[in-house]
Amino acid sequence: xxxxxxxxxxxxxxxxxxxxxxxxxxxxxxxxxxxxxxxxxxxxxxxxxxxxxxxxxxxxxxxxxxxxxxxxxxxxxxxxxxxxxxxxxxxxxxxxxxxxxxxxxxxxxxxxxxxxxxxxxxxxxxxxxxxxxxxxxxxxxxxxxxxxxxxxxxxxxxxxxxxxxxxxxxxxxxxxxxxxxxxxxxxxxxxxxxxxxxxxxxxxxxxxxxxxxxxxxxxxxxxxxxxxxxxxxxxxxxxxxxxxxxxxxxxxxxxxxxxxxxxxxxxxxxxxxxxxxxxxxxxxxxxxxxxxxxxxxxxxxxxxxxxxxxxxxxxxxxxxxxxxxxxxxxxxxxxxxxxxxxxxxxxxxxxxxxxxxxxxxxxxxxxxxxxxxxxxxxxxxxxxxxxxxxxx
Numbered sequence: 001x002x003x004x005x006x007x008x009x010x011x012x013x014x015x016x017x018x019x020x021x022x023x024x025x026x027x028x029x030x031x032x033x034x035x036x037x038x039x040x041x042x043x044x045x046x047x048x049x050x051x052x053x054x055x056x057x058x059x060x061x062x063x064x065x066x067x068x069x070x071x072x073x074x075x076x077x078x079x080x081x082x083x084x085x086x087x088x089x090x091x092x093x094x095x096x097x098x099x100x101x102x103x104x105x106x107x108x109x110x111x112x113x114x115x116x117x118x119x120x121x122x123x124x125x126x127x128x129x130x131x132x133x134x135x136x137x138x139x140x141x142x143x144x145x146x147x148x149x150x151x152x153x154x155x156x157x158x159x160x161x162x163x164x165x166x167x168x169x170x171x172x173x174x175x176x177x178x179x180x181x182x183x184x185x186x187x188x189x190x191x192x193x194x195x196x197x198x199x200x201x202x203x204x205x206x207x208x209x210x211x212x213x214x215x216x217x218x219x220x221x222x223x224x225x226x227x228x229x230x231x232x233x234x235x236x237x238x239x240x241x242x243x244x245x246x247x248x249x250x251x252x253x254x255x256x257x258x259x260x261x262x263x264x265x266x267x268x269x270x271x272x273x274x275x276x277x278x279x280x281x282x283x284x285x286x287x288x289x290x291x292x293x294x295x296x297x298x299x300x301x302x303x304x305x306x307x308x309x310x311x312x313x314x315x316x317x318x319x320x321x322x323x324x325x326x327x328x329x330x331x332x333x334x335x336x337x338x339x340x341x342x343x344x345x346x347x348x349x350x351x352x353x354x355x356x357x358x359x360x361x362x363x364x365x366x367x368x369x370x371x372x373x374x375x376x377x378x379x380x381x382x383x384x385x386x387x388x389x390x391x392x
Contacts (some may be wrong), residue, residue: 074245076107077238082119085238086135087246092231097254099202100234103247106149109194111164112156115241130171131239136201136208137225138233142176145225146237147210148202151192164192165172168212168220184220189213196247201234203227227356228275261334261352265317270306270332280370281314282307287321287344288372292382300324300354305335305386313339313347324354338365349375 067078079085108115115124133148147170154163166186183312190197191214200217203210208225211217231239234251238244274283287302301323307314314338322329336358338347349363364376373386 012355066342073243074105074247076243076245077236078243079238079240080117081242083126084119084240085201087236087238092233092244093251093253094231097202097204098234099200099250099252100134100136101198101200101248101250101252101256102134102236103151103196103198103249104132104236105191105196105245105247106130106151106195107194107245108241109151111151111153111193115243117241118314119142121360125240126237129240130242131237132242132244133237134199134201134234135237136203136232136234137228138235139230143174143228145201145208146171146173147199148237149190149197149199149212149240150239162337163187166190166192166197166212170208170210170221170223182221182223185210186218186220189215189218192359196245258328258330258333261356262316263317263332263334265306265308265332267319267331270308270317270319274306279309281367283385284319284392285373286389288385288387290382290384293380293382297377297382301326301329303335303386304389304392307338310337313337316351322354325356328356329354344386351375351377 015119062285065078068079068087071075077085077087094259108130112128114128115130117125117127119125129150129152131147131148131150135144135146138157139146147168150169151169152165152167154165155161164187166183168186170182172181188214195214197212197214198217200209200211202211203225205227206224208221209219209221210221210223211219236244236249270284277283284302284304294297301321303321304319306317306319308317309315314337315334316334316338318329318333334352336349336351338349340347345367347365349365351359351363353359359377361379362377364378366374366376368374371388372386375384375386377383
């Protein structure tokens with residue numbers, strides 16, 4: 001299985017082998033930490049914390065809570081109640097995919113030891129084992145996913161036969177009711193005592209990847225989920241009688257590529273615009289041929305694009321033909337720009353590659369008799385030619 005190293009995962013570019021893409025924009029937010037105890041089930045969650053806890057210190061100063069304290073480089077959350085405790089961040093996440101990572105150590109995780117907690121009526125109860133983890137997809141006090149880590153012994157009083165393990169549990173609650181639950185048991189690659197483990201939950205369009213490990217991430221579950229339409233929250237959950245040290249949390253949200261390159265153009269508005277245009281360069285252009293070194297640059301499709309006047313030149317609007325990320329490329333997305341130079345029919349260019357990243361390094365465009373458009377990428381020893389479409 002592929003290992004997910006802490007807080008970093010590289011992906012590739014299909015059109016540019018020599019560049020790497022980090023799809024998620026890391027957000028280390030400076031927001032007030034709210035500590036809340038919930039009656040029956042965990043409620044809301046999440047704290048995005050700088051490694052030095054500067055933002056958390058400021059939040060705690062504004063809203064102190066006796067169960068939260070700074071201990072050296074760690075934030076310590078001590079839950080003396082018999083109900084779960086949640087550290088909340090006020091940030092709400094849009095529907096775009098995101099990743100939440102927490103590096104935690106459960107100080108109340110000694111084999112065979114019970115820990116005291118106070119129940120709602122004031123009576124003392126003992127809890128063993130204790131749990132901690134993260135919460136994601138929270139839309140209200142009783143609707144969310146909780147992913148927790150709990151350690152167990154197979155035969156505590158038999159030193160020869162006893163085996164210790166960690167159970168990762170993902171539980172989905174809707175309106176306070178448990179809808180579904182998934183578990184996975186680990187015996188290695190995690191700290192089974194009171195050391196630090198990192199827990200990552202990566203929420204995509206319709207799946208939720210869970211990975212855990214003390215040194216590097218090992219994916220343990222990939223669950224089909226139905227994303228809510230409203231904004232969500234994420235955070236840390238401290239189970240009854242647990243006491244956890246938080247080394248860091250990281251929230252990273254994937255930027256929506258469509259948002260950056262969405263235009264007002266549709267097939268209909270392009271057709272209407274070109275019907276009235278007298279500019280010989282405006283109109284539809286389709287793939288003609290290419291001269292590329294596939295070890296450096298690969299073509300993402302046999303594109304049909306539209307050129308429309310825009311400011312100091314022409315915008316390149318995608319129409320169809322994408323092969324890489326074909327379902328994500330839709331008519332009207334911005335594919336690039338041609339900027340006029342002092343020389344007739346010569347332009348500097350920006351080209352948006354198949355993975356939605358702009359290529360701007362020494363990209364040039366030339367027109368030949370207003371019927372051939374050549375895009376040159378000298379850094380990548382490549383060129384692409386498009387031909388004007390007479391009747392689209």
